Amino acid sequence: MMLRPLLYKDLNESQKELRRKSLDFIGYSVLFSQLTALVYVCIYANFLRRGAVRRLEWRLRHRILGGKTPIRGKVQSVGAAVVYWSWAGLMVWLCVKDVDHDYLHLTKAFGMAAAASLPLNVLLGMKYSPLKLVFPNCSYEGPVNVVHQWLGNQMYLLLTVHACLYLKFFWDTSRMKTRLLETDVLCGVCAFGIMTMLVTSSHPLVRKSFYSVFYNLHIILSVLLPPLLYFHVSHSRPYMIPTVGMLIVDRVLRVMFTVSTTATISLDPQSSILDISVSFPHKPPPSAGSHVLLNVPSLSLWTKNPFTVVESGNGHVRMVARVRGNLTKKLTKLTKVPINIEGGYGGHGVSKELVGGVDRVLLIAGGIGGAFTLPWARYLKANGVDARFLWAVPKVGDLLWAGDGVALAEVYITGGHRNGEGGCGDEEGMELLDAGSPRDALSIPPLRFGSGRPDVRRAVREVVGREGRVLVMVCGPDLMAEDVKNAVRSHALTGRNVTLHMEAFGH
Numbered sequence: 001m002m003l004r005p006l007l008y009k010d011l012n013e014s015q016k017e018l019r020r021k022s023l024d025f026i027g028y029s030v031l032f033s034q035l036t037a038l039v040y041v042c043i044y045a046n047f048l049r050r051g052a053v054r055r056l057e058w059r060l061r062h063r064i065l066g067g068k069t070p071i072r073g074k075v076q077s078v079g080a081a082v083v084y085w086s087w088a089g090l091m092v093w094l095c096v097k098d099v100d101h102d103y104l105h106l107t108k109a110f111g112m113a114a115a116a117s118l119p120l121n122v123l124l125g126m127k128y129s130p131l132k133l134v135f136p137n138c139s140y141e142g143p144v145n146v147v148h149q150w151l152g153n154q155m156y157l158l159l160t161v162h163a164c165l166y167l168k169f170f171w172d173t174s175r176m177k178t179r180l181l182e183t184d185v186l187c188g189v190c191a192f193g194i195m196t197m198l199v200t201s202s203h204p205l206v207r208k209s210f211y212s213v214f215y216n217l218h219i220i221l222s223v224l225l226p227p228l229l230y231f232h233v234s235h236s237r238p239y240m241i242p243t244v245g246m247l248i249v250d251r252v253l254r255v256m257f258t259v260s261t262t263a264t265i266s267l268d269p270q271s272s273i274l275d276i277s278v279s280f281p282h283k284p285p286p287s288a289g290s291h292v293l294l295n296v297p298s299l300s301l302w303t304k305n306p307f308t309v310v311e312s313g314n315g316h317v318r319m320v321a322r323v324r325g326n327l328t329k330k331l332t333k334l335t336k337v338p339i340n341i342e343g344g345y346g347g348h349g350v351s352k353e354l355v356g357g358v359d360r361v362l363l364i365a366g367g368i369g370g371a372f373t374l375p376w377a378r379y380l381k382a383n384g385v386d387a388r389f390l391w392a393v394p395k396v397g398d399l400l401w402a403g404d405g406v407a408l409a410e411v412y413i414t415g416g417h418r419n420g421e422g423g424c425g426d427e428e429g430m431e432l433l434d435a436g437s438p439r440d441a442l443s444i445p446p447l448r449f450g451s452g453r454p455d456v457r458r459a460v461r462e463v464v465g466r467e468g469r470v471l472v473m474v475c476g477p478d479l480m481a482e483d484v485k486n487a488v489r490s491h492a493l494t495g496r497n498v499t500l501h502m503e504a505f506g507h
């Protein structure tokens, strides 16, 4: 490897040419590694994910970091750590392996590895990513998006090393005042500044509190990054051109799949849940169970919030939204409003694909998470699939929007917790509810009425206990999803044929 000591070598033209070739090879190696990883994941997901391999995967999902609360995108499990640090190790190895004591080789290598990672990262972040066709059963904010976050962080680390090494070089060779003012270096500095803003705004703390800041910065700044890197160094160009192409395709598709229409909104007087009915006069509406991004131009030109289609048909879709913050609070004051609606996203609007070959399904929902599970419950019932549906809500009023759908569920009234139980994330709007809403407020009785939290461990045990292939789907608060995951895990480790699908309404 011949790393130390690192020297500022004075190379002749042919040596520079050799270094250039070696640096280009790093870029190709990054691309080749990405392609190999994608093919492997595809083969794994479709052919290898069974038996002992599947048990090993469940073992690797064991959480080692981050306390009780799962944080999406954080490297918290053994498996995530293995994947994250193996990839980081591979990138560092590619950067250092041919350094031969050449300081500038090492410096440029980190920049090259980062530049070559950009196209894949854009591909992973695209709303209409072709990768979502390869992995259709991933949830909206699922693994594809998580890998996008990991790769973004690693690119930033590579760029940070690249920038620091260059600054040291400029300092040591007294070029701080000259090189930093030249266009190519200025472009690099600006690109690094942009990456800093993107990574900072993507941090869970910022994303959670200032989602629209994160969202808008991502949309605007991600477009500036490729041109800046294009003008920074010529050898990054082969990676920037496809990146720009993908960004353009994604934006064009997003515009094409955006429908401008009208929403009719009503607020249930007994709950803080909005009923949103949207007409699709000219295009087929997105299917039930898929997700859409909703923009209300009269309230905000840019902001788009995701919601789930509960019912779809006859040129209409229906959604329900818990009143929480900015947009939903403003919507309570409106009855009819022009909107832009984009989607549907998420590989599963209800369809056979996810439940093909499955003998039994257990659906578990917390609060407004019923917006995702109810369409599934209806679909499974209509198709004669053996399904059980547990639905925990703080109060009876939270079920009213479901109408006759309640008859499919075993309902649990948890009594209204303020720490995010019984709904997806915070349940801020609960003060609008009457904690003692009578159960006869429901026009149709549920299959079962319980109080307190459902015993998800027992429910999973009962459904997995019998022979056959089982699918467990959960959409609820993070801790509920974590409980379900742990319950499923313990059975998967004993060799039971059980698959888990977690749908998150979080961040």
Ligand SMILES: Cc1cc2nc3c(=O)[nH]c(=O)nc-3n(C[C@H](O)[C@H](O)[C@H](O)COP(=O)(O)OP(=O)(O)OC[C@H]3O[C@@H](n4cnc5c(N)ncnc54)[C@H](O)[C@@H]3O)c2cc1C
Residues within 6 Å of the ligand: 140, 141, 207, 208, 209, 210, 211, 215, 291, 304, 305, 306, 307, 308, 309, 319, 320, 321, 322, 323, 324, 325, 326, 327, 328, 329, 368, 371, 372, 424, 504, 505, 506, 507
């Ligand atoms: C795939 C998905 C489907 C969802 N379906 C439903 C549903 O059917 N019913 C329902 O009540 N809630 C649903 N949610 C949650 C819903 O998007 C937020 O509760 C809602 O946007 C909050 O809007 P607000 O006006 O109350 O607050 P805002 O101030 O507008 O946003 C507050 C929070 O909403 C979340 N949020 C906003 N935009 C996005 C986005 N583009 N992607 C991810 N999170 C975002 C962020 O966490 C943000 O902190 C879903 C979320 C996701 C990710």
